[in-house]
Amino acid sequence: MELGTVRDIPTPALVLDRAALDRNIARMAAFFAEGPCRLRPHFKAHKTPEIAKRQLAAGSCTGLTCATVGEAEIAAGLCDDILVANEVVTAAKCARVAALAGRVRVTTAVDSLAGLEAMSRAARDRGVRIGVLIDLNVGQGRCGVEPGEAAVTLGAHAAQADGIVLRGVMGYEGHLQPVRDRVERATRTLRAMEGLVTTAAQLRSSGLPCEVVSAGGTGTYDISGRVEGVTEIQAGSYALMDTDYTAVGVPFEPAFSLLGTVVSRPTRERCVADCGHKSTTKDHGLPSVRGIEGASVTSLNDEHATIALPPDSTVAIGDLIELLPSHIDPTINLHDVFYVVDGDRVIDIWPIAARGYADQRARR
Ligand SMILES: Cc1ncc(COP(=O)(O)O)c(C=O)c1O
Numbered sequence: 001m002e003l004g005t006v007r008d009i010p011t012p013a014l015v016l017d018r019a020a021l022d023r024n025i026a027r028m029a030a031f032f033a034e035g036p037c038r039l040r041p042h043f044k045a046h047k048t049p050e051i052a053k054r055q056l057a058a059g060s061c062t063g064l065t066c067a068t069v070g071e072a073e074i075a076a077g078l079c080d081d082i083l084v085a086n087e088v089v090t091a092a093k094c095a096r097v098a099a100l101a102g103r104v105r106v107t108t109a110v111d112s113l114a115g116l117e118a119m120s121r122a123a124r125d126r127g128v129r130i131g132v133l134i135d136l137n138v139g140q141g142r143c144g145v146e147p148g149e150a151a152v153t154l155g156a157h158a159a160q161a162d163g164i165v166l167r168g169v170m171g172y173e174g175h176l177q178p179v180r181d182r183v184e185r186a187t188r189t190l191r192a193m194e195g196l197v198t199t200a201a202q203l204r205s206s207g208l209p210c211e212v213v214s215a216g217g218t219g220t221y222d223i224s225g226r227v228e229g230v231t232e233i234q235a236g237s238y239a240l241m242d243t244d245y246t247a248v249g250v251p252f253e254p255a256f257s258l259l260g261t262v263v264s265r266p267t268r269e270r271c272v273a274d275c276g277h278k279s280t281t282k283d284h285g286l287p288s289v290r291g292i293e294g295a296s297v298t299s300l301n302d303e304h305a306t307i308a309l310p311p312d313s314t315v316a317i318g319d320l321i322e323l324l325p326s327h328i329d330p331t332i333n334l335h336d337v338f339y340v341v342d343g344d345r346v347i348d349i350w351p352i353a354a355r356g357y358a359d360q361r362a363r364r
Contacts, residue, residue, distance in 0.1 A: 003346035006320065009339045011261045012279035014331075015322070016338040018347065020255035021051065021239060025058045027251065028221070028238050032060035037225045040065045040083055040214065042236025043075045045329050047354035048338060051239055052078050063105070065214075065234040069093045070358035072100060080104040083214065085170060085234055087135065087143050089115045094122035097130060098163075107131030107167050107212070111145050116158055123163025131167040132158050133212060136199060138171035138192040147171070147195035148202065155208045168212030169203065171196040172234065177219030178248060185248075189223040197229035219248050242328040244284040256338065257290055258323040258331070260305060268311045273321040276303040279334055284327035291322055 006015065032039040041055040044067040052064055056079055063081025066072040072082050073096065081104065088097055088108050097119065100106050110116045110132045123130045134151045137144030145151050151169065158166040173192040179185040196215055203210040216224040216233035225233045237245050240256045260275030277300040280287050287305075289295040294310040305323065309315055325331040333355050340348040 003339075003349065005344050005346060006259070006339075006341060009259055009346065011259050011273075011320070012275035013259045014256055014335045014338050015259045016240070016256045016340045016350070018340050018342060020253050022054065024239050024241065024252045024255055025055055028235065029055075029058035029060040031222060032225065032233070035226060037230055038062040038232050039221075039225075040232045040234050041239070042067070042085070042217075042234050043071050043354065044068070045236030046240060046332055047071060047074075047352050048332075048350050049074065049078055049353050050348075050350040055239065062232050065236070068357075069096045069100075071354045072097070072106065073358065074354040076100050076104045076106075082106050083133070083170075083234070084108040085133075085172065085214070087111055087115050089118050091118060091122065094118045095126070098122040098126035098128050101128040101130045102126065105131065107133055109133050109135035109143070109170055110154070110158065111135040111143050113154070113157060116154070116161055116164065120161040120164050129163055129165050131165045133168050133170040133214060134158065134166075134199075134203075136169055136171040136196055138173050138195050138215070139176070139188075140172060140174040142172075142174065144171065147199040151199045152202050152206055152208070155203050155210075156206065159208050166209050168210040168214070168231075169196060169200050170212075170214035170234075172215060172217065173220055173224065174217065177217045178244060179219070180248060182249065185219065186223050189220045190227065193224050193227040193230060197227060200229055218245050218250055218252070221250075237328050240328055240332075242284070242331070243288050243324050243326045245328075246324075254290075254324050256325075256328075256332075258287065258325055259339075260321045260323065262315055262317055262319045262321055263304075265315065265317055268313075269309055271307050271309055271313075271315050271321075273305045273307060273323075274303060275305045275321070275323060276301050278302050279331075280323060280325045281327050281330040281334070283330065287323040287325045289321065290324050297323065
């Protein structure tokens with residue numbers, strides 16, 4: 001099928017540089033080929049089966065990480081070891097996890113007795129076994145029980161629960177991913193990981209199993225991923241990157257951008273493109289303009305990106321504009337497909353199959 005060139009892409013659209021993606025994936029796989037820790041790429045970053053297949057094919061992976069049951073249902077078609085690194089508590093969603101557990105190895109995070117009991121009920125009803133990791137708060141202050149005694153107590157309940165297999169612990173140091181200073185990021189991450197691996201040791205010395213110690217993200221993969229006792233890292237953004245992570249200084253390159261068309265050039269210093277915040281998020285800051293020296297996005301509206309230009313800029317109505325988003329996950333979630341390019345040529349179109357909430361589509 002002839003897919004044309006970048007000029008044929010209807011904007012706004014996400015454009016993916018396949019060569020850059022493959023370089024990022026290869027670089028991360030090479031890091032985890034050394035040492036005992038493995039990578040469990042986070043599917044939530046891109047929600048795209050074609051990307052996950054390339055991550056798995058590159059090696060060094062234990063399976064995939066997901067944030068939602070809907071993602072897990074799609075990821076289960078790609079590999080047979082899925083971690084839902086999140087709390088799943090409703091009967092309906094636990095039943096969906098149990099259905100998946102009949103097909104693949106599934107593990108979920110738990111941080112409460114109520115959550116554990118809900119998952120145990122679903123496993124019993126379906127006659128399957130579901131893995132759990134005790135989710136620890138290693139400083140992010142989101143979900144998770146405190147490291148130490150509280151975690152061991154919940155672990156002991158998990159080990160006794162019908163249909164549940166206690167597999168270990170997880171602790172996501174999300175608050176440390178964006179820390180710009182490498183020394184500070186490393187020092188604080190090592191401290192956070194201490195709570196995680198110490199709790200793992202306490203579980204084992206209490207006679208409880210703890211085969212998995214899961215942590216990490218793109219900002220800390222090479223810190224947490226070298227801590228003795230951490231067995232897997234849940235990084236996701238590295239594959240495609242965003243400007244927020246570029247500023248952190250991790251060794252991955254931007255592999256996707258948002259393509260827009262200039263629809264207005266009201267003044268010499270300003271143009272407006274058709275890629276507003278219905279096509280890119282701004283929770284981590286405005287996107288950057290790629291390829292035009294001195295240009296910057298000054299505001300986003302629903303369907304408008306207002307861009308400040310150097311006055312001598314030749315940008316004209318109808319020109320294409322490329323923006324680099326500041327936060328990959330929620331930006332990609334706004335789109336249905338990636339236009340995959342090799343230079344100027346569109347070589348493929350990849351569905352972002354797990355975007356949005358799959359359960360809503362199933363009810364239509
Ligand atoms: C539980 C969990 N693990 C890992 C990650 C790391 O992802 P990334 O590498 O995209 O920062 C996230 C991101 O939010 C997360 O919520």
